[in-house]
Amino acid sequence: MHVVLPAGVDDLSIPSGGNVYDRRVLRELVGLGVDVRETAVAGGWPRPGPQACEELARTLAEVPDGGVVLLDGLVACGVPDVVVPHADRLRLVVLVHLPLADETGIDPGVAAGLDAAERRVLAAAAAVVGTSPWASRRLVEHHGLAPDRVRTVTPGVDPADLAPGTDGVSRLLCVASVTPRKGHDVLLDALATLVDVPWTLDCVGPLRDDGHVRRLRRVADGFGDRVRFTGPLDGEPLDRAYAAADLFVLASRAETYGMVVTEALARGIPVVASSVPDALGGGGVLVPPGDVAALAGELRRWFGDERVRRDLRDAAHLRRDRLAGWREAAEEMARVLVRVRG
Structure with missing residues (x-):
C-alpha cells in the first residue's frame, strides 16, 4: 500500500491531531503486517505551488496500475487536476481529517474554491475515510457521496494513568493549536465572567505569530498570571500538563473528532x-459552539457545586473504560483497504 502525506507529519514543533492520527495508524498498520510505502510531499497544502503539485503528480505516476494509495486529504483535496487523472488506474482512498472549507477564517471565495475542488477529488476516489461518525455523515450529505463509499475510522487513544489533578477544582487545561477555529477567544470571554473564582488556565498548543494570537495575548494579560500560553508540548511535559489538570476545556467552533478530548478522558x-460529540461520548458536558454564556454557565456550575464535579468525574471514568486503542483504529483502516483492493 502506498501512502501520501503532507511533509512535517513527524515535526513535533507543529503537533496536530491529523499528524498524530496519520503517524499512529500507519505505525499500527505496519505492526499488522501491511506493507506501507510512505511518501511525504512538501508544499503549502491545501493550496500548494507548482513544485509541490509536480512532486505529487510524479509520486502518483510512479505507483503501478491497480495500486492502493491512501492520501491525506490535506494533500489531495485541493488539487483535483493532479489527483483525479489517476483515479481510473489507481485505487485512491482519501482520508479527510477536516473538510477544507470548514477551517475557520478562510476568505469565502477561497473556501468556495476549496469546497468545489474537494468535491471533485472525493467523487473520483474509490473510498473516502472520515475520522468520526459526524464527519462521515457530513461528507455524504455535503458532497453528495454514496454512503457505502464513505467509511469511518475513529482515532484511537493510548492508555494512561489517572490524572491526580491539582486541588480538584481550579486548574483548567486546554490543548489545541491557537487558531480561530479552536475558540480560545470564546473560552477567555467565558472566564472573564468568572473573575471571582480562583481558577488558572494553561493553553497548550502551537502559537502562530499572527493577529489572532496577539489579540488573545492582550486579553490574557488582563487576567494577570492566571492564563498561560505554553506553546506546543509533547511527551513527558504534555503528560505533566494533563496530570495537573482538574478540568479539560475546549471551546472549538468546529471539530471532526477531537482527539485531545479522548486523551483527557483516558486520564479520567x-x-x-463544544463540537466534539463523538469524542466526548457522554463522558462530559457538550456546549454549543461559540456560545459564551453557555460555556460560562457550565464552568460556574463546575466551580460552585461539588456534586456537579463528582458527576463529571464519574462520567469521565466511565468513558475512559470504553475508549478504543490505536490498534483497533488500524484494524478498521486495514478493512477499508482490503475492500478497496477487491
Missing part, C-alpha cells in the same frame, strides 16, 4: 467542550 479528567 472531566471535560467541558
Whole structure:
C-alpha cells in the first residue's frame, strides 16, 4: 500500500491531531503486517505551488496500475487536476481529517474554491475515510457521496494513568493549536465572567505569530498570571500538563473528532467542550459552539457545586473504560483497504 502525506507529519514543533492520527495508524498498520510505502510531499497544502503539485503528480505516476494509495486529504483535496487523472488506474482512498472549507477564517471565495475542488477529488476516489461518525455523515450529505463509499475510522487513544489533578477544582487545561477555529477567544470571554473564582488556565498548543494570537495575548494579560500560553508540548511535559489538570476545556467552533478530548478522558479528567460529540461520548458536558454564556454557565456550575464535579468525574471514568486503542483504529483502516483492493 502506498501512502501520501503532507511533509512535517513527524515535526513535533507543529503537533496536530491529523499528524498524530496519520503517524499512529500507519505505525499500527505496519505492526499488522501491511506493507506501507510512505511518501511525504512538501508544499503549502491545501493550496500548494507548482513544485509541490509536480512532486505529487510524479509520486502518483510512479505507483503501478491497480495500486492502493491512501492520501491525506490535506494533500489531495485541493488539487483535483493532479489527483483525479489517476483515479481510473489507481485505487485512491482519501482520508479527510477536516473538510477544507470548514477551517475557520478562510476568505469565502477561497473556501468556495476549496469546497468545489474537494468535491471533485472525493467523487473520483474509490473510498473516502472520515475520522468520526459526524464527519462521515457530513461528507455524504455535503458532497453528495454514496454512503457505502464513505467509511469511518475513529482515532484511537493510548492508555494512561489517572490524572491526580491539582486541588480538584481550579486548574483548567486546554490543548489545541491557537487558531480561530479552536475558540480560545470564546473560552477567555467565558472566564472573564468568572473573575471571582480562583481558577488558572494553561493553553497548550502551537502559537502562530499572527493577529489572532496577539489579540488573545492582550486579553490574557488582563487576567494577570492566571492564563498561560505554553506553546506546543509533547511527551513527558504534555503528560505533566494533563496530570495537573482538574478540568479539560475546549471551546472549538468546529471539530471532526477531537482527539485531545479522548486523551483527557483516558486520564479520567472531566471535560467541558463544544463540537466534539463523538469524542466526548457522554463522558462530559457538550456546549454549543461559540456560545459564551453557555460555556460560562457550565464552568460556574463546575466551580460552585461539588456534586456537579463528582458527576463529571464519574462520567469521565466511565468513558475512559470504553475508549478504543490505536490498534483497533488500524484494524478498521486495514478493512477499508482490503475492500478497496477487491
